[in-house]
Amino acid sequence: xxxxxxxxxxNPWVDAIVxxxxxxxxxxxxxxxxIYLERKVLARFMARIGPQKTGPMGLLQSxxxxxxxxxxxxxxPRNADPWTFELGPYLVFIPIFMSFLAIxxxxxxxxxxxxxGLLYFVAISSxxxxxxxxxxxxxxxxxxxxxxxxxxxxGISYELPLVLSLVAVAIFNQTxxxxxxxxxxxxxxxxxxxxxxxxxFFVAALAEMNRPPFDIPVGESEVxxxxxxxxxxxxxxxxxxxEYTALFIMALLASVVFLxxxxxPLGEELGRWWQVILxxxxxxxxxxxxxxxxxxxxxxxxDQLMAFSWKVLLPLTFAQVLVxxxxxxxxxxxxxxxxxxxxxxxxxxxxxxxxxxxxxxxxRPRPAPVAQSEAVTA
Amino acid sequence: MVVRPEIEREFETQDLLLNxxxxxxxxxxxxxxxxxxxxxxxxxVVPYIGYLHRxxxxxxxxxxxxxxxxxxxRTEYLAAFNAELSYVMAVExxxxxxxPDRAQWLRMILCEMNRIASHLMFMGAFGIDVGVFGxxxxxxxxxxxxxxxxxxxxxGDRMMYAYFRPGGLAWEVPVNFTERVREVLKAVNQGxxxxxxxxxxxEVFIARTRGVGAISAADAIDFGMSGPSxxxxxxxxxxxxxxxxxxxxxVDFDVVVGQNGDxxxxxxxxxxxxxxxxxxxxxxLEKLPDGPIMPEKMPRMLRTPPGEVYIRTEAPRGExxxxxxxxxxxxxxxxxxxxxxLSNLQALKHMSVGxxxxxxxxxxxxxxxxxxEVDR
Numbered sequence: 001x002x003x004x005x006x007x008x009x010x011n012p013w014v015d016a017i018v019x020x021x022x023x024x025x026x027x028x029x030x031x032x033x034x035i036y037l038e039r040k041v042l043a044r045f046m047a048r049i050g051p052q053k054t055g056p057m058g059l060l061q062s063x064x065x066x067x068x069x070x071x072x073x074x075x076x077p078r079n080a081d082p083w084t085f086e087l088g089p090y091l092v093f094i095p096i097f098m099s100f101l102a103i104x105x106x107x108x109x110x111x112x113x114x115x116x117g118l119l120y121f122v123a124i125s126s127x128x129x130x131x132x133x134x135x136x137x138x139x140x141x142x143x144x145x146x147x148x149x150x151x152x153x154x155g156i157s158y159e160l161p162l163v164l165s166l167v168a169v170a171i172f173n174q175t176x177x178x179x180x181x182x183x184x185x186x187x188x189x190x191x192x193x194x195x196x197x198x199x200x201f202f203v204a205a206l207a208e209m210n211r212p213p214f215d216i217p218v219g220e221s222e223v224x225x226x227x228x229x230x231x232x233x234x235x236x237x238x239x240x241x242x243e244y245t246a247l248f249i250m251a252l253l254a255s256v257v258f259l260x261x262x263x264x265p266l267g268e269e270l271g272r273w274w275q276v277i278l279x280x281x282x283x284x285x286x287x288x289x290x291x292x293x294x295x296x297x298x299x300x301x302x303d304q305l306m307a308f309s310w311k312v313l314l315p316l317t318f319a320q321v322l323v324x325x326x327x328x329x330x331x332x333x334x335x336x337x338x339x340x341x342x343x344x345x346x347x348x349x350x351x352x353x354x355x356x357x358x359x360x361x362x363x364r365p366r367p368a369p370v371a372q373s374e375a376v377t378a
Numbered sequence: 379m380v381v382r383p384e385i386e387r388e389f390e391t392q393d394l395l396l397n398x399x400x401x402x403x404x405x406x407x408x409x410x411x412x413x414x415x416x417x418x419x420x421x422x423v424v425p426y427i428g429y430l431h432r433x434x435x436x437x438x439x440x441x442x443x444x445x446x447x448x449x450x451x452r453t454e455y456l457a458a459f460n461a462e463l464s465y466v467m468a469v470e471x472x473x474x475x476x477x478p479d480r481a482q483w484l485r486m487i488l489c490e491m492n493r494i495a496s497h498l499m500f501m502g503a504f505g506i507d508v509g510v511f512g513x514x515x516x517x518x519x520x521x522x523x524x525x526x527x528x529x530x531x532x533x534g535d536r537m538m539y540a541y542f543r544p545g546g547l548a549w550e551v552p553v554n555f556t557e558r559v560r561e562v563l564k565a566v567n568q569g570x571x572x573x574x575x576x577x578x579x580x581e582v583f584i585a586r587t588r589g590v591g592a593i594s595a596a597d598a599i600d601f602g603m604s605g606p607s608x609x610x611x612x613x614x615x616x617x618x619x620x621x622x623x624x625x626x627x628x629v630d631f632d633v634v635v636g637q638n639g640d641x642x643x644x645x646x647x648x649x650x651x652x653x654x655x656x657x658x659x660x661x662x663l664e665k666l667p668d669g670p671i672m673p674e675k676m677p678r679m680l681r682t683p684p685g686e687v688y689i690r691t692e693a694p695r696g697e698x699x700x701x702x703x704x705x706x707x708x709x710x711x712x713x714x715x716x717x718x719x720l721s722n723l724q725a726l727k728h729m730s731v732g733x734x735x736x737x738x739x740x741x742x743x744x745x746x747x748x749x750x751e752v753d754r
Contacts, residue, residue, distance in 0.1 A: 042511065042512070045513055046512055046513045046515075046516040046517070047516055047517065047520055048516055142394060142395075142396050142397075143396075146396070146418075146735070150418075212509065212510075212511060213509070213582050215509070216736075219509060219736065220403055220509075221403055221404035221506055221507050221508075221509060221739055222404070222735060222736050222739050223735075224402060224403060294511055295510075295511060295513050296510065296513060296576065296580075297509075297510065297580070297582050298505070298508040298509045298510050298577075298580065298582045298583045298586055299508065299509025299510075299582075299586070299736070300582055300585065300586065301585075301586060301734055301736045301737065302418055302734065302736065303418070303734065304585055304586075356581055357581070359585070360581045360584045360585050360588075361584075362588075364588055364589040364592075364638050364640065365589070365592075366592075366594070366637070366638055367592035367593055367594040367597075367611075367638065367639055367640075368594060
């Protein structure tokens with residue numbers, strides 16, 4: 001039994017290994033590029049220049065960083081639990097890489113197309129929390145422990161709005177197959193008819209990826225890097241790789257599910273290279289949005305984060321799912337149902353903004369003076 | 379309903395102790411605190427200071443009055459002009475020196491500019507404390523650099539100026555001083571607007587800071603707080619207004635007062651004070667007279683008659699006082715610095731117990747401590 005790769009007949013095992021290496025290499029290059037881009041984009045937001053000395057326009061900065069990280073000593077604290085400490089990074093970055101499996105990049109370019117692709121994605125992408133806990137617990141560091149527990153609380157809370165916003169879209173498109181979802185959006189992307197779902201997906205994705213303003217588990221001014229405190233060298237860079245790969249994959253998913261993937265607006269006949277450009281533009285736009293938020297948003301507090309998820313995002317997502325079901329159950333006209341969904345989504349966004357605004361402008365109680373003796377001893 | 383008997387614990391339990399500092403990104407230097415936390419709630423805070431103690435006060439006693447100026451710079455490196463001012467004013471008071479008008483106006487300009495630089499530094503560092511990755515920090519430093527360039531042109535140094543002298547100033551300011559100051563003020567005005575857009579109206583920032591770390595006016599007074607940290611609680615105590623020194627009685631400015639004494643008010647007070655400082659400097663530039671910058675006859679060796687004096691001024695962080703004792707001769711017998719940061723730091727525990735860990739960090743940031751002033 002042989003399989004074919006680039007016209008050459010290979011043993012299936014060799015074939016699998018070659019494909020795996022290609023894939024990991026590609027993701028590593030993408031992650032390095034994203035790190036470079038993030039540094040440049042953030043620098044522009046901050047009125048700085050960013051890396052510029054390493055290679056032309058600082059292009060080799062990420063390569064230099066990667067080489068430095070590989071060359072660094074892989075330290076393990078004496079009191080750390082050897083197995084959990086050493087295995088933690090793998091459990092963070094392997095699930096993230098696995099979630100890439102199901103995503104259709106361009107027409108007919110994908111690793112594996114599942115009939116239940118969306119379900120596979122949401123199932124596999126939350127496993128990395130186990131790795132975070134292992135890293136936090138195994139490091140025998142209080143900051144790491146605190147960060148890991150925060151990560152779990154946050155991950156579990158935001159998994160629900162994330163999944164349910166995707167469910168809403170899946171109900172609307174009546175499929176869980178990502179390729180069919182793209183074909184469904186041939187004329188108009190989902191974001192037009194599901195703006196609230198996109199909004200919630202964006203917020204929940206930020207939290208899932210531990211990006212600001214939800215970078216509470218790694219909050220540098222509080223827990224100093226969270227579960228990664230004790231890691232160095234190649235293991236630390238695996239966390240970093242996982243983080244940026246997750247960003248890339250989440251952006252791919254957003255462009256597939258909400259922005260029409262490779263189909264909208266050019267259709268499927270235009271050839272692969274146009275589709276590659278389309279996907280690149282959409283993915284970059286999403287990633288730029290994430291960078292932009294990072295440059296301008298302070299970090300939320302853990303209780304506010306949880307309250308926002310359970311009290312605001314989750315009810316709104318349920319409402320979105322119900323509205324979608326309702327509109328589709330009556331099987332209205334094509335445009336009527338879409339416009340109804342779009343209006344409902346916009347109303348939801350307005351409601352979301354109103355809720356945030358109201359909670360922010362809540363009047364503050366004036367502090368009452370503590371009794372004299374207590375104030376002195378307190 | 380079955381009432382279950384209390385289950386006795388078979389072992390001793392203790393809440394988690396979390397050591398923050400002295401090498402922690404948000405301790406603003408080498409401050410250390412040990413937090414007792416229950417989950418995310420802070421139950422106790424024990425601060426440790428002294429990592430930066432250099433004995434500056436004692437060292438000053440071994441030196442000539444003019445040599446002490448440099449040490450005062452280093453006690454408060456973010457607002458060195460304000461620290462120098464208290465010291466030279468104390469020496470002048472002891473020696474009975476009359477400071478010429480022009481020198482006083484110039485001192486006022488430089489001190490207010492330094493207040494702006496210091497508050498900008500607070501804005502940037504506080505932005506990092508609440509978790510913006512670095513945008514406010516760089517924004518603040520952009521204007522701060524402009525001010526430092528100006529100070530370098532005036533005194534020859536960016537941070538440790540040693541430019542004030544007992545009696546006046548070391549040398550005349552550059553010829554284009556007023557134009558340069560106006561230029562810098564323009565940049566600062568733009569910077570204040572940037573901060574309004576970046577933080578003041580930011581929903582996440584408001585959610586994080588409003589109602590956090592509140593302290594009532596009575597408590598703040600009891601802890602001996604001063605400066606913007608006290609005024610945020612609603613106490614209009616500003617030494618520039620209550621005991622005007624230099625020419626503060628001749629300029630028009632408002633004492634910025636907060637209401638709730640929480641972290642947000644402390645931030646907002648400082649932001650408003652930036653505007654007030656710009657106003658003061660603009661008025662100073664209008665009224666800046668020509669004339670000498672040192673008294674007509676200065677002794678070659680500055681000697682003071684025996685006596686003691688306490689001079690206090692409004693530094694960016696609060697009341698910066700100098701207690702100076704002389705037994706005659708050319709060096710102080712005893713010098714004591716009343717540090718605003720040390721007093722403000724006393725309220726840290728009061729403000730952060732019962733808050734979340736993340737809040738304790740921003741409470742510490744909102745007091746705006748400079749560890750070299752706390753430890754001296």
